[in-house]
Every structure is written in C-alpha cells, then in structure tokens.
Amino acid sequence: SRPVVAIVGRPNVGKSTLFNTLAGERISIVKDTPGVTRDRIYADVTWLNYNFTLIDTGGIEPDSGDVILSQMREQAEIAIATADVIMFITDVRQGLQDADAKVADMLRRSKKPVVLVVNKVDSFEKFMPDVYEFYNLGIGEPYPVSASSMLGLGDMLDEVVKYF
Ligand code: GDP
Numbered sequence: 001s002r003p004v005v006a007i008v009g010r011p012n013v014g015k016s017t018l019f020n021t022l023a024g025e026r027i028s029i030v031k032d033t034p035g036v037t038r039d040r041i042y043a044d045v046t047w048l049n050y051n052f053t054l055i056d057t058g059g060i061e062p063d064s065g066d067v068i069l070s071q072m073r074e075q076a077e078i079a080i081a082t083a084d085v086i087m088f089i090t091d092v093r094q095g096l097q098d099a100d101a102k103v104a105d106m107l108r109r110s111k112k113p114v115v116l117v118v119n120k121v122d123s124f125e126k127f128m129p130d131v132y133e134f135y136n137l138g139i140g141e142p143y144p145v146s147a148s149s150m151l152g153l154g155d156m157l158d159e160v161v162k163y164f
C-alpha cells in the first residue's frame with residue numbers, strides 16, 4: 001500500500017501551503033458543516049515514480065483546547081502513529097522556537113524517520129545563513145524550501161522517498 005507522509009509543525013509555518021503545492025491544487029478546502037470551511041488534510045501525491053498519501057496534521061481539530069504546544073503534541077502523536085515518514089516544518093522567518101524544539105524531541109524519541117524542512121526560504125542567497133541554526137534541533141539536516149515559490153522541493157522530496 002502507499003506510504004503515508006505526515007506534515008507537522010507550528011501554526012503559520014506554511015504546512016497548508018506546502019500541502020497544497022505538493023497536492024498540485026490551488027484550492028483544497030472542504031465545507032462539511034454549514035458556515036465552516038476547513039482545510040482538506042489528505043491528498044494523494046505523485047512525485048517521480050513515487051506515490052504517497054500526504055496528511056496535513058495542522059488541519060486535524062484538537063481535543064486538547066487551543067494551547068499551541070498541546071495541539072502540536074497531539075498532532076505529532078497522530079503523525080507518529082500513522083505516518084511512515086514525518087515532514088517537520090519550521091519557518092526561517094520566525095527562526096527556531098521553543099515549541100519547535102519540544103516537538104523535535106518527541107519526534108526524535110519516536111524513532112520515526114523525520115525530514116526537517118525549513119520553509120519560507122524564498123531566496124537561498126538571503127536566508128541560507130539563518131537555516132543552519134535548525135541543526136540545533138538534533139534531528140538531522142535542515143532542507144530549505146519555499147512552499148509558495150516552489151523552491152527546494154525536489155531535494156526535500158528526494159530525502160522523503162529514501163525512507164519508503
Ligand atoms: P499553516 O498554519 O502551517 O498551515 O500555514 P499556512 O500554509 O496557512 O501559511 C501561513 C502563512 O505563511 C500564509 O500567509 C502563507 O502565505 C505564508 N507562507 C507559506 N509558505 C510560504 C513561503 O514559502 N514563503 C513565504 N514568504 N510565505 C509563506
């Protein structure tokens with residue numbers, strides 16, 4: 001069966017943008033309750049010869065209230081339980097945050113394959129110096145991407161599919 005790749009990360013790092021870019025669709029919202037629009041969270045993605053199911057855990061409604069860290073923990077637990085590979089998304093503009101480090105610790109302890117993605121690197125020349133601090137998360141090499149400008153996605157996906 002097709003591998004499952006889960007996207008995890010803080011709010012506003014660009015999870016949905018990356019999901020939509022990889023799903024190849026500009027619009028991926030589902031209206032299942034009148035008056036409520038929700039992000040779609042599953043997509044079948046094809047990359048070269050690889051097919052996988054992509055999950056945006058940021059679109060999963062939390063049970064645990066609206067505290068960001070507990071919401072992220074819950075989403076990370078779902079990713080750890082269901083995914084073959086986890087794409088952990090961070091934001092070069094905001095830099096390394098405490099919540100990133102806490103979720104990285106959870107992911108590292110899970111022993112699941114994790115690909116560390118540093119998003120919003122819209123210019124490699126301008127932002128690469130800020131990418132290196134993400135090595136401090138201790139979960140491997142940071143892959144710089146721009147989800148909105150579609151930069152770096154090939155190298156990042158090459159790393160993801162190595163774990164299939
Ligand atoms: P999510 O909360 O993690 O799902 O984040 P969203 O995908 O909703 O994006 C949050 C904000 O970041 C939006 O304003 C996006 O347009 C912006 N964004 C996402 N990806 C990029 C990127 O690669 N570069 C820049 N400059 N902005 C981005």
Ligand code: MG
Nearest residue numbers: 015016039058
């Ligand atoms: Mg989102």
